[in-house]
Amino acid sequence: MLQFSVKRLFRGVLVILLVTFLVVVLLSLAPGSAASVILGENANPAEVARLEHEMGLDRSVFVQWLSWLGSAATGDLGTSPVTYQPVTTAILERLPVTLEIAFLALLIALVISIPLATIAARRPDSGVDRGINGLTSIFLAIPAFVAAPVLVYFLAVEARVFPVIGWDPLSEGLVANLRTAFLPALCVALIEVAAFQRILRADLGTTLREEYVEAARAKGMTARYVLWRHAFRPSSFSLLTVAGISLGRLIGGTIIVETFFSLPGIGQLVAGAISSRDIVMVQGVVAFVAVAYVLVNTLIDVGYGMLDPRVRVAAAR
Amino acid sequence: MSAESVAGSVAAPVVSPVRRRRNVLVWLSTAWILLVIVVTVFAGVLPFADYGVPVGLPRADPSGDFHQLLGLDGQGRSVLSRLVYGARVSLLVGVIAGTVATVIGMVLGLIAGYFRGIADTIIMYVTDALLAFPPLVLLLAISSILRPSFYTLLIGLTTLVIPTFARLARANTLNWASREFVLAARNMGWGPFRIAFREVLPNVIPSVLAYFPTVVAALIVAEGSLSFLGLGVPSPTPSWGSMIADGKDYLRTDPFLVFVPAAAIFLTVFALNQCGDYARHRFDRATRD
Numbered sequence: 001m002l003q004f005s006v007k008r009l010f011r012g013v014l015v016i017l018l019v020t021f022l023v024v025v026l027l028s029l030a031p032g033s034a035a036s037v038i039l040g041e042n043a044n045p046a047e048v049a050r051l052e053h054e055m056g057l058d059r060s061v062f063v064q065w066l067s068w069l070g071s072a073a074t075g076d077l078g079t080s081p082v083t084y085q086p087v088t089t090a091i092l093e094r095l096p097v098t099l100e101i102a103f104l105a106l107l108i109a110l111v112i113s114i115p116l117a118t119i120a121a122r123r124p125d126s127g128v129d130r131g132i133n134g135l136t137s138i139f140l141a142i143p144a145f146v147a148a149p150v151l152v153y154f155l156a157v158e159a160r161v162f163p164v165i166g167w168d169p170l171s172e173g174l175v176a177n178l179r180t181a182f183l184p185a186l187c188v189a190l191i192e193v194a195a196f197q198r199i200l201r202a203d204l205g206t207t208l209r210e211e212y213v214e215a216a217r218a219k220g221m222t223a224r225y226v227l228w229r230h231a232f233r234p235s236s237f238s239l240l241t242v243a244g245i246s247l248g249r250l251i252g253g254t255i256i257v258e259t260f261f262s263l264p265g266i267g268q269l270v271a272g273a274i275s276s277r278d279i280v281m282v283q284g285v286v287a288f289v290a291v292a293y294v295l296v297n298t299l300i301d302v303g304y305g306m307l308d309p310r311v312r313v314a315a316a317r
Numbered sequence: 318m319s320a321e322s323v324a325g326s327v328a329a330p331v332v333s334p335v336r337r338r339r340n341v342l343v344w345l346s347t348a349w350i351l352l353v354i355v356v357t358v359f360a361g362v363l364p365f366a367d368y369g370v371p372v373g374l375p376r377a378d379p380s381g382d383f384h385q386l387l388g389l390d391g392q393g394r395s396v397l398s399r400l401v402y403g404a405r406v407s408l409l410v411g412v413i414a415g416t417v418a419t420v421i422g423m424v425l426g427l428i429a430g431y432f433r434g435i436a437d438t439i440i441m442y443v444t445d446a447l448l449a450f451p452p453l454v455l456l457l458a459i460s461s462i463l464r465p466s467f468y469t470l471l472i473g474l475t476t477l478v479i480p481t482f483a484r485l486a487r488a489n490t491l492n493w494a495s496r497e498f499v500l501a502a503r504n505m506g507w508g509p510f511r512i513a514f515r516e517v518l519p520n521v522i523p524s525v526l527a528y529f530p531t532v533v534a535a536l537i538v539a540e541g542s543l544s545f546l547g548l549g550v551p552s553p554t555p556s557w558g559s560m561i562a563d564g565k566d567y568l569r570t571d572p573f574l575v576f577v578p579a580a581a582i583f584l585t586v587f588a589l590n591q592c593g594d595y596a597r598h599r600f601d602r603a604t605r606d
Binding site: 011014015016018019022023026027029134137138140141142143144145146149150152153157248249251253255256259260270271273274275277279282286289290291293294 | 342442443446449450451452453454455457458459460461462534538541542545547561562564568569575576582583584586587591594
C-alpha cells in the first residue's frame with residue numbers, strides 16, 4: 001500500500017515539475033516580454049533590455065524555471081506588472097468563488113446523474129435505460145457557452161427566478177449567494193452529467209451481475225436494498241476518479257461562466273490577464289490551476305487505493 | 318480476452334452483439350453532418366449573402382426573404398449566411414486539428430506502446446503533463462502567446478488532443494503487440510519498425526479512428542468556447558461561438574440571435590457524439606472489457 005502511494009506521489013511530483021516547466025517555456029515564447037509590457041509599446045529597446053536583465057528575463061529558460069520554482073515554493077508567484085498586485089494574493093482572493101462554482105457544479109452533476117444511473121441499471125437495455133442514455137446524450141451536447149445564454153434567457157430574463165448576472169458573496173447571506181451561484185454552476189454541470197451517469201451505469205451493470213448480488217437477491221432482499229447496500233459502493237470507484245478529473249476541468253471551465261456572469265473568480269482573472277497581456281499573471285494562474293489539477297487527481301488515486309483493496313493488490317503485483 | 322481471465326472473473330462477460338437494431342438517431346445524425354458538410358463546402362456557390370455586409374435593418378426579425386430567413390444580427394448582417402460560414406470555421410478547425418492530432422498521436426502511441434523503455438516513459442510523462450492542464454486553460458495560455466488567428470486555433474487545438482490519441486494508440490498497441498502474429502513476424506526476421514507499422518498499426522487504426530467523431534465534437538466545443546471569449550478567429554469572419562457572444566447582448570429583446578447558433582452547435586455536437594458512440598461500439602472492441 002505504502003509503496004503504491006509513494007510511487008503515485010512521485011509520479012505526481014514529476015508531472016508537476018514538467019507542467020511548471022512547460023508553463024515557463026510556453027510563456028517565454030510570447031512576443032513582447034513582460035518588460036516591454038511594463039514600459040509600454042514606445043519604450044526604447046535599451047531600456048527594455050535593462051529591465052529584462054533586472055527581471056532576469058535574459059537568462060536561459062531553464063534558469064528562469066528554477067528561479068520561478070524557487071520563489072513559487074515560498075508562495076511567491078511574482079507581481080503583476082499591470083495591476084501591481086502579487087499574483088498569489090490575486091489568486092487567493094478569487095479562489096473561493098471558483099471553488100464554490102466548481103463544487104456546486106460537481107454536486108449538481110452528481111445529484112442528477114446518480115439517480116439516473118441507478119434507475120437505468122435496474123432495468124438494463126429497457127426503454128427506460130435507452131431513454132436515460134438519450135437524455136444524457138443531450139446534456140453532453142450542451143457546452144457551457146451554449147447553456148449560459150439559453151438558461152439565462154429562460155430562467156432569468158423570462159421566469160426571473162435567478163439574477164441575470166452578478167455575484168453576491170457569502171457575507172450577504174447563503175440564499176443570496178446561492179441564487180447567484182446556482183445558474184453558473186448548472187451551466188458547467190450539464191456536460192459532466194453524461195460522463196458520471198455512463199460510468200456509474202456501466203459499473204453498476206457489471207456489479208449487479210456478480211454472484212454475491214445474486215445471493216443477496218436469493219435471500220429475499222429487495223431490489224432497492226441490494227442496489228444501494230450491496231452494489232453501489234463497489235461500483236462507485238470509477239465515478240470517484242471521473243469526478244476528480246472533472247473537478248479539475250470544472251475549475252478551468254468556470255472561465256466561460258465567470259466571464260458571462262461576471263463572477264470575480266480565477267477564470268475571470270486569467271481572461272482579463274490575457275487581454276491585457278499580463279504574462280506574469282497568466283503564468284501564475286495557469287501553473288496554479290494545472291498543479292491543483294494534478295494534486296487532486298494524485299490524491300484521488302491514492303485515496304482510491306485506500307478505499308478499494310483490489311487496487312492495492314493489482315498495484316503490488 | 319484469454320480463456321483464463323474469463324474463467325477467473327466472477328461476473329459472466331456480456332458482449333453486446335456487433336449489429337444492433339438500425340439506430341434511427343445515428344442515421345439522422347449522419348444526415349445532419351452530411352448536410353452541414355455539403356452546405357459549408359458549397360457555401361461560395363450557393364446564393365448566401367456576404368457574411369460581412371449588412372443586408373437590412375439591424376436585428377430584423379426572421380421573415381420570408383431568403384437572407385432574412387433566420388433574421389439579421391446586431392449589424393444587420395444575415396444570420397443564415399453567418400451561420401453557414403461559421404460552420405466552415407468550426408468544421409475546418411475541428412477536422413484539420415483532429416486529423417493532424419490523430420496522425421501524430423498514433424505514431425507517438427505506437428512508438429511508446431511497441432518499443433516501451435525510455436521512449437515510452439518520456440512520451441507518457443509529456444502527455445500526462447499536457448493532460449494536466451484543463452483544456453480551456455491550455456488553449457488560453459497558447460492564445461495569450463500567439464495572436465488569435467485561424468492558425469493559432471489550429472496549433473492550440475491540435476496540441477490539446479494529441480495526448481488523447483497517443484494514449485489511445487498506446488493502449489491498443491500494448492494489446493496487439495503481444496499477439497501471436499507479431500511473434501510470428503519477429504521470428505520471420507522482420508525489423509521492429511516494419512512490425513510496428515505493418516503488423517500492429519493496421520490493427521490499432523480502427524480503434525483509434527473510432528474516437529475521431531467524438532474528438533471533433535470536443536474540438537468544435539473548444540473552438541466555440543475560445544471564440545465566445547473573443548480569442549477565436551478574428552472578426553468579421555463569423556464562428557458559432559462568436560455569434561453567441563455577439564448575440565448575448567441582445568438576449569432580452571432578440572433571443573433568436575443566441576438560439577440559432579446555439580441550436581447549430583447543439584445539433585452538430587450531438588450528431589457527432591452519436592456517430593462517435595456508434596463507431597466505438599462497432600470498431601473499438603479490442604480494448605473493451
